[in-house]
Amino acid sequence: MAFRIHNTLTRSVEEVQPAEAGHVRMYTCGPTVYNFAHIGNFRAYLFEDLLRRHLKFRGFRVTQVMNLTDVDDKTIRSSREQGLPLKAFTKKYIEAFFADLKTLRVEPAEHYPAATDHVPEMIALIQTLLDKGVAYKSDDGSIYFSIAKFPGYGKLAHLDMSGLRSGARVAQDEYEKESAADFALWKAWDEQDGDVAWDAPWGRGRPGWHIECSAMGMKYLGPSFDLHTGGVDNIFPHHEDEIAQSEAATGHPFVKYWMHCAHLVVDGKKMSKSLGNFFTLRDLVGKGYSGRELRYELLATHYRQSLNFTFESLDAVRSALGRLDEFSDRLRAVAGIVDPGIQKTGTTGPGETPQAGISDPGYNLPAWAQQALEAFTAALDDDLNVSAALAALFDMITAGNRAMNEKTLDAAGAAAVLGLLQRFDAVLGILEPEQQQTDAAAEALLAQRQAARQAKNWPESDRLRDELKQRGWVIQDTPQGPKLKKI
């Protein structure tokens, strides 16, 4: 089995074969840092994270670049409205972005280049395009790319540009372009830009949007690299234009595989502020959802399928994760690893922190776990079919719980399955629970209840259980003793 992905360029599923064997170079379109990112944005970043993690799971070395677009119309406008220099304005949102990625357990990329730190590279690229005659300067001093000079234009979006040249849709204010579909490589300075400007050989101004990704992608990954991703809305014009300007400049194919994730909708509708269904990650964390829960919700749908975000399904995630945690706890108990979540009353305190061997997966794996590993791998190999991978995981949980009920899983087997879970989690990033804070008062009540139980004082025992429930804790009586779970 090999890892196969859907390539937008060919509209077919292809095996991942990087130019350099075993090393994938990928460019993932990042945020425009003029605001807090919303959950739709993070759906894309989580898709990219899954891609990255599965590549690594498959043994590839990954070099990932994610750009930070810190100069564009909206960014300039907002920074001026707030009376802040561009860098000072974007700093806040860049920091928020990285904090949000951490909340969602996204693995860091190798490079996070900011557009404003790479203007010289962009100028050089534009100069090359001017020298080659595929770009031209308009009356106002802007530089445009002439799509008529690039025969392959439209190959990614599968657009036939001939129909667009009629001029019917040319906007009034775009008279300076030779063709309506030509796009800006460089925008001449105007008053609205304030002090946001750089000097180029052809005049003062700022780079167009598309050029940053070409310049930075090539700088960090080479003139030709393996993978480029983004949301479907980036296919045209952004990625189409990247291909045109990059390939026109270098004469080499820019990117081998293009992957695009579908959008997220909320309750079946496009997310918009006017509908009141627009959420940033921060909004949802504020409503009490954890990064882990949101990660699961945003990750569990296949990336090429539009994701219907609902609070109902987000609540379902909480239950599903609870079952995952329960399974890990049981495995640890069987493996003889003291679980910090299990409060043993009586002789054993929670002091011992054993480093019991999480053995190398593959050894001692029960048949059902081996089967799960194979199904899990095959699912993700098939264009990141994460839903099927999760199904394999849950099938394993059912089989594993059954084995533990029947006492057919020994300590070594349990340790091996724990090791397998860790391998799964290297890809999914959802299995490690959030730190559960301990509550001394609750533990005292738990001990009292245990004493009441030993005295067979059931009314008192039940009363204490109710009291704990009031405080947000539910009790589970296990063979290892009673356990507290946060509701």
Added chain:
RNA sequence: GGCGCGGUAGCCAAGUGGUAAGGCAGAGGUCUGCAAAACCUCCAUCAUCGGUUCGACUCCGAUCCGCGCCUCCA
């Protein structure tokens, strides 16, 4: 108008030319002092209408509905 994606159980969501994964919720049962957790059992004929086929949810056509792109939105 052009191009593209999708409509699968109460909700979320995979999938296949031969009679539908998984999760959540729900019902019954086992276990438990009672619970909780776990396990077992049950719970859909795949938008509609035609067609192709021995056989379609899966292929083709039409219709309805939802969503996206068609110049800077992941």
